[in-house]
Amino acid sequence: MAIVRPGIYLEDNPPARSQFRVGRRDPVKPVIVVHTAESGTDPSGPDPKAENVARFIQRRADAGSYHLVGDSDSIIQLVKFENEAFQDRTGSNRWAIGISLAMNAGDWPGLGAERRDELVATAAQMAAITARWLDDRGIGLPAAKLLTKSESDRADASGFISHARRDPSRRSDPGAGFPWSEFFRRYQQFLSDNGRQPDRETLIRQLQSLVGTAPDGIVGPNTIAAFNRNWLGRDASFDDSVADTFTNNPRVVEWVQMRINTKDGFSLVIDGDFGPATEAAVKTFIGRGGVVTAESFLILVEP
Ligand SMILES: [Zn+2]
The missing domain is CATH 3.40.80.10 (Peptidoglycan recognition protein-like)
Known part of the structure; x- marks a missing residue:
């Protein structure tokens, strides 16, 4: 969907x-x-x-x-x-x-x-x-x-x-x-x-495609690693000190912007750019200093 x-x-x-x-x-x-x-x-x-x-x-x-x-x-x-x-x-x-x-x-x-x-x-x-x-x-x-x-x-x-x-x-x-x-x-x-939002598995598949891993609808180590690699620009683990580098995938930023708009009534411009408005919305929605980590992105796939 x-x-x-x-x-x-x-x-x-x-x-x-x-x-x-x-x-x-x-x-x-x-x-x-x-x-x-x-x-x-x-x-x-x-x-x-x-x-x-x-x-x-x-x-x-x-x-x-x-x-x-x-x-x-x-x-x-x-x-x-x-x-x-x-x-x-x-x-x-x-x-x-x-x-x-x-x-x-x-x-x-x-x-x-x-x-x-x-x-x-x-x-x-x-x-x-x-x-x-x-x-x-x-x-x-x-x-x-x-x-x-x-x-x-x-x-x-x-x-x-x-x-x-x-x-x-x-x-x-x-x-x-x-x-x-x-x-x-x-x-x-x-x-x-009756117009329901995509289910969790569909959302996971979409995000898996965006981060370049097999879209099997299951979040395992490969998905987490791909998310970190393609979103944070690093391999396996998240480090707050590299927060500035985690905007390297505009397609993922767009996806996150869309999900936050859908889930919480924000009206972010969907432009793939991790600007101040997007960062503030992410901070409100997910916490963790405005940073979407591999673990916290799971909140975004809940319908
Ligand atoms: Zn035509």
């Missing part, structure tokens, strides 16, 4: 040109347009592609955005659902919500089973986040159904459509290999899970 980053990226990081319209010209419908961002596909390990797509959209000179973008381990909200994202040139921006996987549409056949499962799960998780927002406003859950373009244009439409079906002469995303039935199965599973 991917971590959902706090905040609205394109409001927290204003884009170079307008990438969304404030308010909607038509009432939002329970219809989700599914995309891939054509940003390249990360085949294994920590996946930076959603973060890369968010930065790309923030800086791009032309129009093109989504409400949500996700990769195999994180989801970023770029645009509030009540605003129009610039995700489709065929008229759906007014009433649809656009979600996008940070990968290439043509890469499904070559993906390993694990990464493929993670990406389908992230797409389903993004769909469920969207569905809950719609449902909370009395608009209803999008049906687990692939619509045609004309079906999606109806006022009473409910379901999903590919960008390819909206705009077949220009687009093929999310790709002929996108597994719709599996996606719908997982979407319904997420809805029944």
